[in-house]
Structures are given as structure tokens and as C-alpha cells.
Amino acid sequence: MNIADYIKTGINEWPNWFNRILWRCNIFGPFVYGGSYRKLLERIDDVDAEKRLIDMANYAISHVPYYRNRYGNLHIGTIDDFKKHIRFIDKDEVMSHWDEFVADDTDLNTCVTGTTGGSSGKPMKILMPRSRYVHSLAFWHKEMKWYGWNYDTRAVIRNHRLKPDRDYMVNPILKEFIFDAFRMNGEYALKVWSVMKRYGIRYIHAYPSAAYQFLKYCRQLDLDTSFIKLCILTSESVTPEQRYFIKQELNIDIYSSYGHSEKLIMAGSCPASDKYHVEPAYGYCELVDREGNVIDKPGVFGELAGTTFFNKCFPLLRYRTGDYTSYADSDCTIHGNDYRLLNDIDGHWDKTLIYRSDGGYTSLTALNLHSDIFEHIDGLQYLQERIGALTVLIIPNDKYRDEDSAFLIRHYKGALGEDADIELRFVDKLIIQSNGKFQQLISKIKV
Numbered sequence: 001m002n003i004a005d006y007i008k009t010g011i012n013e014w015p016n017w018f019n020r021i022l023w024r025c026n027i028f029g030p031f032v033y034g035g036s037y038r039k040l041l042e043r044i045d046d047v048d049a050e051k052r053l054i055d056m057a058n059y060a061i062s063h064v065p066y067y068r069n070r071y072g073n074l075h076i077g078t079i080d081d082f083k084k085h086i087r088f089i090d091k092d093e094v095m096s097h098w099d100e101f102v103a104d105d106t107d108l109n110t111c112v113t114g115t116t117g118g119s120s121g122k123p124m125k126i127l128m129p130r131s132r133y134v135h136s137l138a139f140w141h142k143e144m145k146w147y148g149w150n151y152d153t154r155a156v157i158r159n160h161r162l163k164p165d166r167d168y169m170v171n172p173i174l175k176e177f178i179f180d181a182f183r184m185n186g187e188y189a190l191k192v193w194s195v196m197k198r199y200g201i202r203y204i205h206a207y208p209s210a211a212y213q214f215l216k217y218c219r220q221l222d223l224d225t226s227f228i229k230l231c232i233l234t235s236e237s238v239t240p241e242q243r244y245f246i247k248q249e250l251n252i253d254i255y256s257s258y259g260h261s262e263k264l265i266m267a268g269s270c271p272a273s274d275k276y277h278v279e280p281a282y283g284y285c286e287l288v289d290r291e292g293n294v295i296d297k298p299g300v301f302g303e304l305a306g307t308t309f310f311n312k313c314f315p316l317l318r319y320r321t322g323d324y325t326s327y328a329d330s331d332c333t334i335h336g337n338d339y340r341l342l343n344d345i346d347g348h349w350d351k352t353l354i355y356r357s358d359g360g361y362t363s364l365t366a367l368n369l370h371s372d373i374f375e376h377i378d379g380l381q382y383l384q385e386r387i388g389a390l391t392v393l394i395i396p397n398d399k400y401r402d403e404d405s406a407f408l409i410r411h412y413k414g415a416l417g418e419d420a421d422i423e424l425r426f427v428d429k430l431i432i433q434s435n436g437k438f439q440q441l442i443s444k445i446k447v
């Protein structure tokens with residue numbers, strides 16, 4: 001384990017009393033992330049993205065066997081050349097030619113292996129420069145600063161499982177108080193809240209489902225959440241009921257960011273717009289339809305494809321990520337047209353479809369409910385086990401009435417057809433995947 005990796009994880013194991021002393025001494029802000037981080041952050045908006053793209057494509061053609069074998073004599077001079085000649089690739093293509101993607105001059109000591117593709121399908125390994133954290137953090141921090149974050153401490157509720165004798169861990173360098181999302185119930189939520197309150201922690205960094213669950217308990221226990229300034233929500237898409245509860249009911253702002261483990265595209269929201277602002281200097285982002293045509297118009301659904309600007313040991317060009325979205329048709333009032341804006345991003349297309357008995361399907365977004373029903377529930381999840389049927393898992397709260405059930409049945413039949421078999425199932429907890437992630441729709445349908 002190198003020092004950067006140790007700081008990220010190993011130091012958390014030290015006793016809390018000791019790490020809290022170090023944490024209080026940490027007044028270094030951006031300086032703990034090192035010189036290359038600060039340099040990158042300073043120049044982040046001056047990058048010439050077109051030049052980066054062209055340089056990376058030419059580098060890959062001369063240094064990476066996969067591209068050399070296919071495009072050996074090609075020289076890319078413009079973005080149009082790139083689009084015309086370089087073909088899209090996907091996970092299967094990379095896995096079946098894995099060795100050929102490693103650049104000739106790669107010093108394996110400067111790389112680490114990352115695994116991608118957690119919840120669906122076979123995982124894929126890719127090589128990445130050791131400095132990958134620095135690169136992603138700089139972009140991520142740049143966007144968090146839009147919300148006023150200035151290296152403030154974060155309460156982290158993600159995929160950590162803590163030893164039973166510890167309620168939380170502290171990372172004094174990264175200024176994180178880390179909690180165990182798998183243990184979340186009323187009693188544990190009170191502990192998390194007390195620690196946040198005692199140490200003045202105003203930022204929550206969580207999976208959306210974990211933040212939602214924690215804040216719902218806070219509300220049930222009538223705890224004051226007005227000191228919480230921002231929820232930093234990553235790794236899952238934010239569902240409409242989560243957004244409504246956190247933003248409208250609790251009045252806590254949300255920063256949601258999209259990233260993926262191959263680290264080709266990064267995009268995040270800003271205080272004026274929930275839409276995802278694509279960071280042009282992070283990597284080259286394209287949207288493609290099923291036939292492989294590039295989409296430029298707003299509102300047309302397609303797959304995100306990315307090209308790296310920084311991973312020279314294992315460069316992926318025009319890599320289809322398996323994530324789906326469309327361009328937004330509105331501008332942001334703060335950023336005008338400085339960024340391309342993306343609508344909500346879904347995981348794999350097939351994972352967001354509900355199959356009807358007439359042979360068609362309805363997308364998850366089409367099931368969207370109106371805000372008033374969200375005030376009567378503390379959680380919602382869909383389960384499709386057979387075609388034409390949908391089970392709706394609901395955590396009702398004390399405002400929930402029989403009329404809500406009647407309304408919901410009508411709503412889902414309206415979206416899925418009168419003959420759809422809709423079951424409302426009242427539960428205490430929703431289903432969380434073994435990696436700690438939440439999926440709004442769990443589909444058992446194989447197509």
C-alpha cells in the first residue's frame with residue numbers, strides 16, 4: 001500500500017480520540033492533497049479539451065497495441081477526424097483484448113489495478129495511474145466549491161462496515177467522520193446526528209439512499225437538521241422522492257455528481273441547476289444511440305461514451321459506459337452554456353425498464369409520482385419478478401392513508417396498463433445490494 005492509499009484507508013483504524021486531535025490540527029485545506037492537485041485545480045478551466053483529445057488519440061495509436069493494430073497509419077488532426085475514424089468500444093471488447101490495451105511504455109510501478117462494474121455483470125479490471133485520486137478530486141472539489149464547501153469536514157455514510165465496537169471512524173487528513181450505513185436505524189441515526197452536531201459537521205457525503213434513510217430517521221425523531229448545509233450525493237442516481245424530501249421538505253441543498261469507475265466522464269450539479277454539468281477538461285463525453293450514431297439534440301436518450309484525457313497506461317477511447325441519459329434542453333442561470341448539461345443518468349438501460357403484458361415496456365422515469373404523495377411515505381422501491389406485474393415496496397409514515405393506496409394503484413395501472421398486476425407491499429426497510437447500493441428498480445426479467 002503506498003502512502004496515498006494508506007491515508008485514504010489505513011489511518012481510519014487509529015483510535016477516534018487520537019484522530020480527532022489530528023483532525024482539529026488539520027487547517028491545511030488544499031495543501032493536504034499535494035502540489036499536483038493544487039496545480040490542476042488552478043488551471044482546471046484553462047485546459048484546451050480539443051487538444052487533449054487529439055493528443056490522447058495520437059498517443060494511443062502510436063503506443064497502445066490495440067489501437068496501433070487497427071489505426072496504425074492514421075494521424076488525428078481534428079475532432080472530426082477522431083469521430084470519423086475511431087470506433088466505439090465497450091466492456092466486452094476491452095475484456096477480450098485486455099493485454100492489447102496496456103501502453104508499450106507503461107511502468108507497472110506507477111499504476112494500480114481498478115475493478116469496474118460492481119453491481120451488474122462481470123467485473124472488468126483496468127490499469128490506472130496512481131495519481132487517479134488527485135485527478136478526480138480536483139474536479140469534484142471544484143464543483144463542491146460552487147456550493148460554498150471549502151475543505152470542510154464531511155460526515156461519510158457510504159459503504160463502510162465498521163467493527164461492532166466502533167460507532168464511527170475519523171480520517172483526520174481527508175477530514176471525514178465515517179459512519180456505517182449498514183447499521184442505520186433510529187438508534188444509530190441519533191448517534192450519527194449527535195456526532196455531527198457535537199463536532200459542527202455541516203456536510204453529508206453519502207449514497208443518496210443512505211442520506212435519505214438517515215434524514216428520514218432524523219425527522220421521525222424530531223431532530224433539528226437546520227445546521228446541515230449540503231448533501232453530497234454520489235454513486236447512485238438521486239430519485240425524485242429523495243430529492244423532494246431533502247431539498248423541499250428539509251431545505252438542505254443537494255450536490256449530486258456522476259462518475260464511473262473507468263474515470264472517463266465527470267459531471268455534477270450546481271446551486272442553480274440539478275442537471276449534470278459535464279466537465280469538459282476531465283475527459284471527452286459523447287452520447288450515442290443504439291445504432292452508434294452520435295446524439296447532439298436535447299431530449300434524445302442515449303448511452304454515455306467517454307474518452308480519457310489522463311490515463312496513458314490503459315487509454316480507453318470512445319468507451320461506452322453502460323449509463324444512459326439525454327442532454328437537457330435548459331441552460332443554467334449561473335453557467336450559461338459553459339457546460340453541456342445532462343438530465344438524470346440511469347444505470348444500464350435494461351435495468352430501468354418495466355415490462356408490460358402487451359409485450360412493450362415503460363421506463364422507470366415514466367412512473368414518476370407527484371410530490372404530495374412523497375410526504376406520506378419514507379421509502380419506495382420497485383420489484384419486477386414477472387412480465388406484466390409490479391410489486392411496489394413502500395415504507396408508509398403516519399400520514400399514509402387508504403386513499404393513498406387507491407391512488408397508487410390507479411397511478412401504476414395508468415402507466416403500465418389496466419391489466420397490470422400491481423401489488424403494494426408495506427415494509428420497514430428497502431432492499432439494499434450487498435455492495436451497499438440502492439437500486440430503485442430490481443428487475444428479475446431476463447430479456
Ligand SMILES: [Zn+2]
Nearest residue numbers: 270332334335
Ligand atoms: Zn450551473
